[in-house]
Amino acid sequence: MPELPEVETVRRQLHDRISGKTIREVLVFKTGRETPLGEKFVQAVVGRKLKGVERRAKVLVFRFDDGAILGHLKMTGSFVFVNKKYSPTKHDRMLFVFSGDTRLIWSDVRMFGYLKVVTPDELTAALSAYGPEPLEASVGALADRLQRKSMRSIKATLLDQTVIAGIGNIYADEALHRAGVRPTRATNKVTADERLRLAKDIKNVLTESLAQKGTSANDYIDTEGQKGGFLAFLRVYGRGGEPCRTCQRPIMKTVVAQRGTHYCAYCQK
DNA sequence: ACATATTCCTGGGGGC
DNA sequence: TGCCCCCAGGAATATG
Structure with a gap:
């Protein structure tokens, strides 16, 4: 998508x-x-x-x-x-x-x-209502956006376009895995260090995917009818049951914020 | 005010 | 082979 x-x-x-x-x-x-x-x-x-x-x-x-x-x-x-x-x-x-x-x-x-x-x-x-563009804002500015009192899950916060713009289901799961944060964690329980890591990893995963012209997990094609090349680099999205690329334990698949959600129970706390 | 559920839509896949 | 059911999900809207 x-x-x-x-x-x-x-x-x-x-x-x-x-x-x-x-x-x-x-x-x-x-x-x-x-x-x-x-x-x-x-x-x-x-x-x-x-x-x-x-x-x-x-x-x-x-x-x-x-x-x-x-x-x-x-x-x-x-x-x-x-x-x-x-x-x-x-x-x-x-x-x-x-x-x-x-x-x-x-x-x-x-x-x-x-x-x-x-x-x-x-x-x-x-x-006017959208949050900052993650590829333009600084790591610090993005991390600050994630600092909030909300008890909803950090995944729901990442999907909220008024917090940070442009993140969807794939890159929310990917950034959370890279940062070692479990998607179900309450936003107000994410530490300052984790917010910084998340901000960095959001920028990293979006930048890397853009370099591959995106991810074609399902229907996505570009204006030439070509698929994006980032699917092969995904660490958790769409990999339920497959081994975590970090620890080899199986990736969990569940539902968070009404969305299919993928994470490693060992690498993500 | 905030959090969660519902809604829109169609194709694909699993079960039988 | 076909039919039924569920699932995929961005974000506006409705409900709690």
Whole structure:
């Protein structure tokens, strides 16, 4: 599922190919929760020129001079460049045709994702609540964000986009394993040293994954239809029952914060 | 105010 | 082979 490294990979590729281009045409195959819907969406974006593609948390920001389209892939969304001969398939939602005849398919099996047209004010409001970007903030700043009185699990805190932006289920489990902290631990019981380690390991795992163009545990593909290469480097996610890469004991699989959660009972206290 | 549960959606896999 | 059930999960919304 697309988290920060995957969304950032897609952002870079989109930015390289469509920034400065004008949206010439949009074909809508399946509407959903995008706002405005269908024809209104098309009218709101056709003819407008993209300044660039940015990212905040897991949200893609297709910038116009005045406002933007916000895009979220959620679990199964993808943007893939296609050629003129491409014919849409079952889960394709929209086709964007840009100046220069660059063609982009937005697809989403589970229909959770969205594209949303926003004004400059709405853009500011929509992005205001997110916590710091983990690849931009310092280790100290991130560690400070994790210092809170909350009794909820540290995993739930890591998944909270208003605490730190961009971490999802895969990298929450991975960072916790690297830091030696059990996902179920109450946030207010995580020590200052552990917060520092967690902050460092969040940056490390996101940086390493980004270098591999993300993790394709299930459906994720980039704009060239390619999978990310970080799956082979995962230490716990998706490895329930398999040996811990540190101590060889079996990885536990359970549910924390309503999410499948993987950890080593020996390495993570 | 905070914590937890529900909801959206579809494909894939296990059990029988 | 087919059918049923459960599971995957980001984050808004509802409930406690």
